[in-house]
Amino acid sequence: MDKVRFGIIGLGNQGTTYAVGLFAAGKIENGVVSCMCDIDPAKIELMRKKYTGEAAYFTDYIAMLDSGLCDAVLVETPHYLHPEMAIACFERGIPVIVEKPAGVYALQVREMNAAADKYHAKFAVMFNQRTNCLYRKMREMMAAGAVGQLQRVVWVITDWYRTQYYYDTGSWRATWDGEGGGVLINQCPHQLDLISWVVGEQPVRVRGFCSYGRWHDIEVEDEVTAYFTYKSGATGVFVTTTGETPGVNRLEISGTGGRLVCEGGKLLYYKNASDAGEFSRTAQAAFARPEVVCEEPETDGSNAQHAGIINNFANALLGKEPFFVDGREGIRGVELMNAIELSGWRGGEEVPLPVDAGEYLKELNMHRAHSRRKTGSGVVADTADTAGTYGSEVR
Numbered sequence: 001m002d003k004v005r006f007g008i009i010g011l012g013n014q015g016t017t018y019a020v021g022l023f024a025a026g027k028i029e030n031g032v033v034s035c036m037c038d039i040d041p042a043k044i045e046l047m048r049k050k051y052t053g054e055a056a057y058f059t060d061y062i063a064m065l066d067s068g069l070c071d072a073v074l075v076e077t078p079h080y081l082h083p084e085m086a087i088a089c090f091e092r093g094i095p096v097i098v099e100k101p102a103g104v105y106a107l108q109v110r111e112m113n114a115a116a117d118k119y120h121a122k123f124a125v126m127f128n129q130r131t132n133c134l135y136r137k138m139r140e141m142m143a144a145g146a147v148g149q150l151q152r153v154v155w156v157i158t159d160w161y162r163t164q165y166y167y168d169t170g171s172w173r174a175t176w177d178g179e180g181g182g183v184l185i186n187q188c189p190h191q192l193d194l195i196s197w198v199v200g201e202q203p204v205r206v207r208g209f210c211s212y213g214r215w216h217d218i219e220v221e222d223e224v225t226a227y228f229t230y231k232s233g234a235t236g237v238f239v240t241t242t243g244e245t246p247g248v249n250r251l252e253i254s255g256t257g258g259r260l261v262c263e264g265g266k267l268l269y270y271k272n273a274s275d276a277g278e279f280s281r282t283a284q285a286a287f288a289r290p291e292v293v294c295e296e297p298e299t300d301g302s303n304a305q306h307a308g309i310i311n312n313f314a315n316a317l318l319g320k321e322p323f324f325v326d327g328r329e330g331i332r333g334v335e336l337m338n339a340i341e342l343s344g345w346r347g348g349e350e351v352p353l354p355v356d357a358g359e360y361l362k363e364l365n366m367h368r369a370h371s372r373r374k375t376g377s378g379v380v381a382d383t384a385d386t387a388g389t390y391g392s393e394v395r
Contacts, residue, residue, distance in 0.1 A: 003032050004313075004314040006023070006033050006314075008033060009038075009085055010078075016047065020051055030315055032053070035055055039059055044057050071095070074099070075097070080103070086112050087115045089123070095122040096124075097124045100189040100330075102125050105360055105364055107357040107358065113328045122316075125325060127193050127309070127329075128308065132303045134266075135262070138260055146258065147257045148256035148277075153235075157188065157239070158240060160187040161243070164217060174216070183221055184337045195336075196336070197332075199253060206228055206351050208224065209224070210340070210345075249264075273291040276290060309324065312325075342355060342363060
């Protein structure tokens, strides 16, 4: 094939962004949209008005998968459906990009990964923030030992401010039964992925302190502070909310060799002239400290975001380049999210990783059983323009 024919399942904000803002705008070099699906006819009618290209439309995603009209699929539906729909693609040999997060709970994501292995599936999760040159550079420097022995990881990501109107525009949003969580599962899957991808390891223990509906009329968490412990004894703090403005997005990784700081579209490296541990053992003065040099590491300047992930996926299917994201890695962020949430439900009790997937699902289902049900299709007057809402961009 000359170009990969993509089908899109789910025509809400994100599905519309991909169809109209990327494919129709010519930003996907070796891919086209050939078919789209949504269970809501109103969303299909909205898409017919927005998307000027030729495409078939379906209200049943299985019918779309079996139509023979798509070579690959983008899954843009509420989170609980991601693994189910991905597995349906695996069974038919259709490569798929799943929107973040990979799923709501670890058990279903583990099942998805097992199915991917069984069918030798080609799939990715939309971890578009991995394309950011700053995070790629941090990952490269961490792998090269730039900060020495890891001591501390701190990510304060509070520039996710959302209005009550935002939460009211989707019948599934901000409910345990519809979305499966709040700021952790909606806004922060990228950071929960990156914090392991960049650092190079997962925490082994987590404490989570969550506030539910503190700043909005919602039942799920809209403010979180989590504490991490790594295998080496290094610690971490993760702070996020959708109720604060102006917010901040600052990632710090500290070690005996120095510190990396990513904030405001800039990466700084504070490099110790000698290892802090060794300096402490050999110094002959009480208040001495290693000399420090501040550098701004050079990057390639690229930050291709969603278009970059889709372009890479299409090019990899055509044999033009290797796959950038392996969807099986999506389990890490879900495990971390589940551990934070489980700890929050238990008043900050320490939770080990990997999380007890069965125990988490049991407690999640207890919350789902009492979840408030919202009515309506989620279509207001139109889908929302999500440009500029993703954070972590090079400015």
